[in-house]
Amino acid sequence: LQALKRKPDLFLCSNLDVKAVFQCGVLSLKFPEAPTVKASCGFFTELLPRCGEITPVGQVVQENGKVLLQAVLEGIGGQASRSLMDHFAEILFALNKHCFSLLSVW
Numbered sequence: 001l002q003a004l005k006r007k008p009d010l011f012l013c014s015n016l017d018v019k020a021v022f023q024c025g026v027l028s029l030k031f032p033e034a035p036t037v038k039a040s041c042g043f044f045t046e047l048l049p050r051c052g053e054i055t056p057v058g059q060v061v062q063e064n065g066k067v068l069l070q071a072v073l074e075g076i077g078g079q080a081s082r083s084l085m086d087h088f089a090e091i092l093f094a095l096n097k098h099c100f101s102l103l104s105v106w
Contacts, residue, residue, distance in 0.1 A: 018056045022047075022064055029071045029088075034081055041087035044068065048094035061099060066106040069095065 025047075028040035051058040061068075068091070075088050095103045 016056075018060045019064065022060045022068075026064075026068050026071050029068075029075055030079065034084060037075070037080055037084050038087050041084070041091055045090045045094050048091070048098045051098050062102060065095070065099060065102055069103070069106050 025040050025043050028036055028043075031037055031040075047057060048061065051061050072088050072091050072095075076085060080088065
Protein backbone atom coordinates (compact mmCIF):
# COMPACT_ATOMS: atom_id res chain seq x y z
CA LEU A 1 0.00 0.00 0.00
CA GLN A 2 2.75 2.45 0.94
CA ALA A 3 4.69 1.61 -2.22
CA LEU A 4 1.61 2.27 -4.32
CA LYS A 5 0.98 5.62 -2.62
CA ARG A 6 4.56 6.85 -2.83
CA LYS A 7 5.68 5.37 -6.14
CA PRO A 8 2.74 4.36 -8.35
CA ASP A 9 4.99 4.02 -11.40
CA LEU A 10 6.41 0.93 -9.68
CA PHE A 11 3.52 -0.85 -11.38
CA LEU A 12 5.01 0.05 -14.76
CA CYS A 13 8.15 -1.98 -14.00
CA SER A 14 8.47 -4.87 -16.45
CA ASN A 15 9.76 -7.18 -13.68
CA LEU A 16 6.65 -6.75 -11.55
CA ASP A 17 3.94 -9.38 -11.94
CA VAL A 18 0.93 -7.13 -11.40
CA LYS A 19 -1.44 -10.08 -11.70
CA ALA A 20 0.32 -11.90 -8.85
CA VAL A 21 0.22 -8.79 -6.65
CA PHE A 22 -3.48 -8.39 -7.43
CA GLN A 23 -4.21 -12.04 -6.62
CA CYS A 24 -2.28 -11.80 -3.33
CA GLY A 25 -4.43 -8.80 -2.44
CA VAL A 26 -7.62 -10.73 -3.20
CA LEU A 27 -6.44 -13.66 -1.07
CA SER A 28 -5.60 -11.27 1.76
CA LEU A 29 -9.21 -10.06 1.78
CA LYS A 30 -10.17 -13.53 3.01
CA PHE A 31 -7.70 -13.71 5.91
CA PRO A 32 -9.10 -14.00 9.43
CA GLU A 33 -6.88 -11.20 10.80
CA ALA A 34 -8.66 -7.84 10.64
CA PRO A 35 -5.48 -5.73 10.20
CA THR A 36 -4.50 -7.79 7.14
CA VAL A 37 -7.95 -7.42 5.58
CA LYS A 38 -7.97 -3.69 6.36
CA ALA A 39 -4.56 -3.24 4.68
CA SER A 40 -5.69 -5.22 1.66
CA CYS A 41 -8.82 -3.09 1.33
CA GLY A 42 -6.61 0.00 1.50
CA PHE A 43 -4.42 -1.43 -1.25
CA PHE A 44 -7.39 -1.85 -3.58
CA THR A 45 -8.83 1.57 -2.81
CA GLU A 46 -5.47 3.03 -3.87
CA LEU A 47 -5.04 0.69 -6.86
CA LEU A 48 -8.43 0.99 -8.54
CA PRO A 49 -8.26 4.76 -9.23
CA ARG A 50 -5.08 4.09 -11.23
CA CYS A 51 -6.76 1.71 -13.71
CA GLY A 52 -6.89 4.39 -16.37
CA GLU A 53 -3.41 5.82 -15.94
CA ILE A 54 -1.34 2.65 -15.44
CA THR A 55 -2.00 0.22 -18.30
CA PRO A 56 -0.83 -2.99 -16.57
CA VAL A 57 -3.11 -2.24 -13.62
CA GLY A 58 -6.08 -1.57 -15.90
CA GLN A 59 -5.47 -4.79 -17.78
CA VAL A 60 -5.25 -6.89 -14.60
CA VAL A 61 -8.39 -5.30 -13.17
CA GLN A 62 -10.24 -5.89 -16.43
CA GLU A 63 -9.21 -9.56 -16.50
CA ASN A 64 -9.47 -10.34 -12.76
CA GLY A 65 -11.83 -7.77 -11.29
CA LYS A 66 -14.68 -10.25 -11.07
CA VAL A 67 -12.64 -12.26 -8.55
CA LEU A 68 -12.09 -9.10 -6.51
CA LEU A 69 -15.80 -8.28 -6.58
CA GLN A 70 -16.63 -11.83 -5.51
CA ALA A 71 -14.19 -11.66 -2.57
CA VAL A 72 -15.64 -8.30 -1.46
CA LEU A 73 -19.20 -9.59 -1.62
CA GLU A 74 -18.24 -12.73 0.30
CA GLY A 75 -16.67 -10.57 2.99
CA ILE A 76 -19.74 -8.38 3.22
CA GLY A 77 -21.95 -11.46 3.18
CA GLY A 78 -20.56 -12.70 6.46
CA GLN A 79 -17.06 -14.04 5.89
CA ALA A 80 -15.45 -10.95 7.44
CA SER A 81 -15.94 -9.15 10.72
CA ARG A 82 -18.65 -6.49 10.83
CA SER A 83 -16.00 -3.96 11.85
CA LEU A 84 -14.50 -4.23 8.34
CA MET A 85 -17.64 -3.40 6.36
CA ASP A 86 -16.64 0.23 5.78
CA HIS A 87 -13.37 -0.94 4.25
CA PHE A 88 -15.14 -3.34 1.90
CA ALA A 89 -17.57 -0.57 1.00
CA GLU A 90 -14.63 1.62 -0.04
CA ILE A 91 -13.60 -1.03 -2.58
CA LEU A 92 -17.15 -1.14 -3.95
CA PHE A 93 -17.19 2.65 -4.23
CA ALA A 94 -13.84 2.61 -6.04
CA LEU A 95 -15.06 -0.08 -8.43
CA ASN A 96 -18.24 1.88 -9.09
CA LYS A 97 -16.37 5.12 -9.67
CA HIS A 98 -13.39 3.90 -11.69
CA CYS A 99 -14.57 0.65 -13.31
CA PHE A 100 -18.30 1.19 -13.73
CA SER A 101 -18.67 -0.41 -17.15
CA LEU A 102 -16.78 -3.52 -15.97
CA LEU A 103 -18.65 -3.62 -12.66
CA SER A 104 -21.99 -3.79 -14.43
CA VAL A 105 -20.73 -6.74 -16.54
CA TRP A 106 -19.39 -8.65 -13.53
